[in-house]
Amino acid sequence: MMGTALKNKGVQTLLDAVLRYLPNPAEVENRALVQDTAGKETKVLLHSARDKSHPFVGLAFKLEAGKYGQLTYVRVYQGGLKKGDNIFNTRTNKRVKVSRLVQLHSNNMEDVNEVFAGDICALFGIDCASGDTFTTQPKYPISMFRIFPIVHTSPSEETEAGQDSLSLSLQESMYVPDPVISMSIKPKNPKDLDAFSKAVNRFTREDPTYRIQWDTDNKETIASGMGELHLEIYAQRMQREYGCEVTMGKPKVAFRETLVSPVEFNYVHKKQSGGAGQYGHIIGLVEVRCVIHIALHLKPFPSHPPQPLPTEENTQLAFSDETMGTSVPKQFIPAIEKGFKEMCNKGMMTGHKIAGVRFRVLDGSSHMVDSNEISFIMAAQGAMKQAYEFGAWMVLEPIMSVEITAPEEFQGVVTSHMNKRHGIITGTDANQGWFSLYCEVNRGHTLRDLPIWLAAFRDLNPALSIVPLNDMFGYANELRSSTQGKGEFAMEYSCYLPARSEVMDELMNQQDSQTQPEAAKKSRR
Numbered sequence: 001m002m003g004t005a006l007k008n009k010g011v012q013t014l015l016d017a018v019l020r021y022l023p024n025p026a027e028v029e030n031r032a033l034v035q036d037t038a039g040k041e042t043k044v045l046l047h048s049a050r051d052k053s054h055p056f057v058g059l060a061f062k063l064e065a066g067k068y069g070q071l072t073y074v075r076v077y078q079g080g081l082k083k084g085d086n087i088f089n090t091r092t093n094k095r096v097k098v099s100r101l102v103q104l105h106s107n108n109m110e111d112v113n114e115v116f117a118g119d120i121c122a123l124f125g126i127d128c129a130s131g132d133t134f135t136t137q138p139k140y141p142i143s144m145f146r147i148f149p150i151v152h153t154s155p156s157e158e159t160e161a162g163q164d165s166l167s168l169s170l171q172e173s174m175y176v177p178d179p180v181i182s183m184s185i186k187p188k189n190p191k192d193l194d195a196f197s198k199a200v201n202r203f204t205r206e207d208p209t210y211r212i213q214w215d216t217d218n219k220e221t222i223a224s225g226m227g228e229l230h231l232e233i234y235a236q237r238m239q240r241e242y243g244c245e246v247t248m249g250k251p252k253v254a255f256r257e258t259l260v261s262p263v264e265f266n267y268v269h270k271k272q273s274g275g276a277g278q279y280g281h282i283i284g285l286v287e288v289r290c291v292i293h294i295a296l297h298l299k300p301f302p303s304h305p306p307q308p309l310p311t312e313e314n315t316q317l318a319f320s321d322e323t324m325g326t327s328v329p330k331q332f333i334p335a336i337e338k339g340f341k342e343m344c345n346k347g348m349m350t351g352h353k354i355a356g357v358r359f360r361v362l363d364g365s366s367h368m369v370d371s372n373e374i375s376f377i378m379a380a381q382g383a384m385k386q387a388y389e390f391g392a393w394m395v396l397e398p399i400m401s402v403e404i405t406a407p408e409e410f411q412g413v414v415t416s417h418m419n420k421r422h423g424i425i426t427g428t429d430a431n432q433g434w435f436s437l438y439c440e441v442n443r444g445h446t447l448r449d450l451p452i453w454l455a456a457f458r459d460l461n462p463a464l465s466i467v468p469l470n471d472m473f474g475y476a477n478e479l480r481s482s483t484q485g486k487g488e489f490a491m492e493y494s495c496y497l498p499a500r501s502e503v504m505d506e507l508m509n510q511q512d513s514q515t516q517p518e519a520a521k522k523s524r525r
Contacts, residue, residue: 025118026050030077032057046078050116054079056087056136060128063206070205072126074134080116081136090133100124130208178315178355179211179224180398180469180493183231184249186221195244203234210234224254226493227400228473253470255507256315256355256396256496257347262287263391265383269375279367280379282328282336285360286387289318315396315496317344318358328364328376335373336361339380348388350395350507351514355496359384395507397499398469404437404479406487411435413482421471422500469493470503 001017003010031043047054056079064071074081081087083101088094102109102122115121128134187196200212210231211224225231228251238244264285271278319337321330328336337359344354359380406414408430414437429436472491479487499507 032077046117048078048117050080050118052080056081056085056134058087058134060126060130060132060134063128063130065202065206069125070127072123072128074121074123076115076117076119076121078117079136080114081121082114083112085136087134087136088138089128090135091129092132093138094127095138096126098123129205177209177226177493178254179209179226180254180400181227181231182222182224182252182254184215184220185212185223185231185235185246188245188247192242192244195242196238196246199238199242199244203237220249223248227469227491251473254398255350255352255499257349257352257393258315258354258356258396259286259288259387260392260394263387265386267379267382267386269379269382271375272370277367277370278372278375278378279370280332280364280375280377281366282361282364282376282379282383284322284362284364284383286384286391287358287360289316289356289358315355317341317355320358320360322360322362323364327366328361329366329371332366332371332373332376333361335376336380339377340384342377343381343384347393348385349393349511350504351511352395352507355396395499395504396496397503399494399497400467400469400472400491401494402467402472402489402491404487404489405434406437406479406483408433408435410483410487411437414479414487417475417478417482418467421467421475467491468497468499468503470499 001010001014003012003014026048028048030046030048032046046057056076058074058076058081060072060074062073064073081098081101083098085098086095087098089096100123101112101115102124103112103115103119104110104122109122112121187193203210204212209226213222213224214220215222223231223234225234231248235246235248238246262285264283266283267281269278269280317340319340321333321336323333340359344357346352347354364379404414404418411428418437475489479489
């Protein structure tokens with residue numbers, strides 16, 4: 001069942017079906033996944049009763065800038081909220097007063113005095129970001145970085161929200177994927193810098209997947225997002241809403257570097273030149289987190305593969321302190337983590353960020369006088385350089401879920417498009433003269449080689465079609481011209497997988513061409 005708002009067809013029937021068949025908020029058990037001080041994840045039950053018997057818990061899921069200032073849309077998951085109440089942002093622990101509480105019906109805004117669990121309301125003048133959690137109690141031990149409905153849950157795994165025995169570390173409110181594409185951006189007219197700054201500040205608050213940063217190497221502003229169209233839409237909005245026309249550079253894919261196998265390190269940073277010196281010694285291991293990625297490069301393939309990580313975790317960095325006693329004083333552990341993450345900002349293989357590795361500190365030593373924070377930052381950076389030198393590294397590329405729809409007479413042309421872009425066709429659907437094409441990415445292996453790993457991958461990523469983003473640039477124009485404007489495709493980020501050898505070689509050659517002039521400049525100095 002579907003409806004279209006273009007000509008108002010089927011909308012009323014669809015909404016009637018939503019009211020008739022879908023559960024209301026009181027019939028759904030929402031749970032938030034939280035983490036206690038010991039690092040154990042716990043499912044916290046949120047009570048959907050429309051009363052104030054439990055503390056208020058709400059999620060800011062959308063921001064909108066209007067003529068009255070920032071409008072924050074909030075979904076109430078527990079308790080109630082009244083006009084004039086004070087609420088707290090669990091991420092910043094800042095208190096704000098609800099001076100105005102409204103509900104929206106299409107384009108109409110209605111002031112209300114109170115809302116309860118299951119309602120969607122809007123607040124004015126709230127300083128927050130998309131995905132922030134709000135409560136009516138300061139330092140309330142809950143933070144919803146993932147909210148999901150569950151039908152059956154073991155009682156031993158969950159705790160009711162509001163239980164005082166929990167002391168939870170605050171996490172981000174929801175999973176936000178890393179950007180997969182970057183483009184340089186700047187206003188055409190230097191006089192529009194103020195408008196450009198206002199637009200960037202607003203859009204990055206509204207959309208956490210749209211990010212702006214300053215590239216110190218190339219001295220330019222970089223916009224990052226989930227695709228070409230994503231970045232183009234914001235460029236158009238800057239011109240339409242702020243009168244700031246911008247110039248976009250060529251797209252740059254967000255490649256990542258990762259380890260193929262674990263590598264040990266044993267590094268001593270020692271600097272003594274009279275007076276107070278520096279000393280830091282750490283021993284440990286840098287290991288791989290993204291097991292399903294590495295599996296595609298292993299032969300023979302194991303019959304019982306390890307459990308793959310969720311997509312949102314297998315490219316993240318992890319750090320663990322496994323030292324015993326006082327061999328490495330605990331006050332220096334944050335410095336080690338800082339040095340590790342600083343080195344992950346730029347890999348030595350291609351210059352792209354490092355992802356999907358865990359830095360484990362197992363042992364080390366310190367000096368009573370010379371050891372300090374800087375010493376252990378330098379020790380961690382030296383340990384990562386050892387891992388670069390003695391470890392086996394590879395490049396990961398973002399993979400996009402793609403579904404292509406076109407008239408049947410163009411099926412052969414579209415199939416050749418996917419073959420050229422390193423896709424393997426796995427199936428097609430036909431209906432009333434139109435077809436939909438699905439494919440699997442070609443990683444240099446046949447499907448027969450990877451039955452277990454591909455099955456695990458499909459369970460983890462139920463996308464029907466995945467293609468490397470690096471091979472999809474310019475495809476919209478190619479599809480349009482080859483199907484007489486009748487073909488269309490949908491694309492979204494799916495995961496990271498190992499890049500082909502020719503892609504890795506090209507990236508390494510580009511890195512060499514950039515580092516050689518820099519080395520020549522340093523030698524002349």
